[in-house]
Amino acid sequence: MISLPLQSITDETVVVVLLFISFFVAVVLSLVVGVKGLQSYRVSNDRGIALLTVGILLLSGVAGSVNVAFTLFTAVLAGS
Numbered sequence: 001m002i003s004l005p006l007q008s009i010t011d012e013t014v015v016v017v018l019l020f021i022s023f024f025v026a027v028v029l030s031l032v033v034g035v036k037g038l039q040s041y042r043v044s045n046d047r048g049i050a051l052l053t054v055g056i057l058l059l060s061g062v063a064g065s066v067n068v069a070f071t072l073f074t075a076v077l078a079g080s
Helices: 013-044 047-079
Strands: none
8 A cells, every 4th residue: 555645643544535635626626717717808808817817727726736746746656
């Protein structure tokens, strides 16, 4: 079994899996908000909406996906 680098109080794999699922859901939702922002920008051509969309994607989507990717990458390296 691969030991994950996350520490949990209960030492249960279920907690870690739920944490990864919640990160994944947050990334997907931020991408959905980004797509809706892009669609809104195309309709209105408002620069503020485009900047808001970029900010949302940078703060939640990119940060969340990098967090999950590095955590999984280090878990795989630690297991081998």
